[in-house]
Amino acid sequence: MIINELTVRFGDVTAVDRLSLTVPEGTVTGLVGESGSGKSTLARAVAGLVPHRGTVTGVDRGRVQMVFQDPYSSLNPRMTVGDAIAEGLRVPRARRGAETERLLDLVSLPASCAGRRPRELSGGQRQRVAIARALAARPDVLIADEITSALDVSVQGAVLNLIRDLRAELGLTMLFISHNLAVVRYVCDAVAVMRHGRLVETGPVDDVITRPRAPYTRTLLDAVPRLVRN
Template identity: 60%
Template sequence: MSSLELRGITVRYGRFTAVQDVDLLVPEGTVTGLVGGSGSGKSTLGKAVVGLAPRTAGRVLVAGRETDRRRGRGPVQLVFQNPYASLDPRMGIGAAVAEALPGPAAPRLRPFRGTPARARRAARDAEVARYLELVGIDPARAALTPDALSGGQRQRVALARALAARPAVLIADEITSALDVSVQGAVLNLLRRLQRELGFAMLFISHNLAVVRYLSDQVAVLDGGRLVECGPTDRVLRRPAHPTTRTLLSCVPTLAPTEDAS
């Protein structure tokens, strides 16, 4: 297990500062929910961690070591809101998962180094099947392309692909917001189970405070690209210290009592 530490992360696009000097620690084996209003910099921060947004300043450390933003398969993996952002529509889902697997030096594949290509393919196919089964997808469907799956199934494949890279840290960026409510619950329960079983640290980006409360050990709040509050989930959501957090909580819909018309 590994922690994720952000030190002074800043992202600028020309004169516009999207993220300003963010310090954040996601302890190993825990989930941090990242919330904020539209345009607060949540997704930009997540992308900056994995090198998909330009870091003007700051450092990203995993288990105390600085990550190399140029590496294709790093210790941090990002799952997008739209799985089509990470899945090739022309590629079978099994091939997409296989593409993310580490090379033959990985512990589970090491016995197959120096063996015939057929044995290496068999080892890789077994790993692909394992990750598809892990997220509830029948390995027999590995040849299907993403368009043959539902939105929830595509998100499961995107999750399997991210986990196949064996990340120390997972960033989930609004991964259920585009799904039907009935599917959201299944994906969230799957994500919660996998995080607990595999023990990776997770930065969960969402505008849905109910979902954040369900998944997160701590909550961090962004406003205008700055981190304005961070603390244990129960404390932040029950006794918010910053006006931005209080505003976000005031926007959560509630069921108001109605008068009996009969």
């Protein structure tokens, strides 16, 4: 996926300013920055959810799926888990039950979850359902927007491990958004650092973390004291 000169404006405010970024097929690219840097706005523009200027090529817009930050608001409380997942399936109706069960297994949830509603699940389970629902559409690109920040610390690691496992099993192409460089280092191949709607640094994740060029990147690193630099 190639993002070229993408700009998003809200009135007089420029949220994303002529940003260009390549997400190579089969890789996970991290997008990091503080709150308000424009990360989520960029993600929504790539997914076609907000108007923008510039181009996104190398992927059909209908083949981009997002997993949002808050699993409590991203699922319809009136729908069962099975119905929520089946809504995005691109298989004949007769196969939807089996495919829903396969997707639940893929995200390490029992088939019995299909008949439950979101309120009956934990936050971590809801986020797994949201991931399964996004995968149901067989996306070419999956965008994960701060998908662990609303979860308890005790389950964040399990969801990150799931992302690593899915990437290895499915060969996913992902744009992984986070404010935490330690998290990005754990799941990503490359990283792009964003500030005030622009990129300030990009490169292989270990290179950026161990040899940051931009002062802003060093500031983000200093905010993660437990991140070990080689």
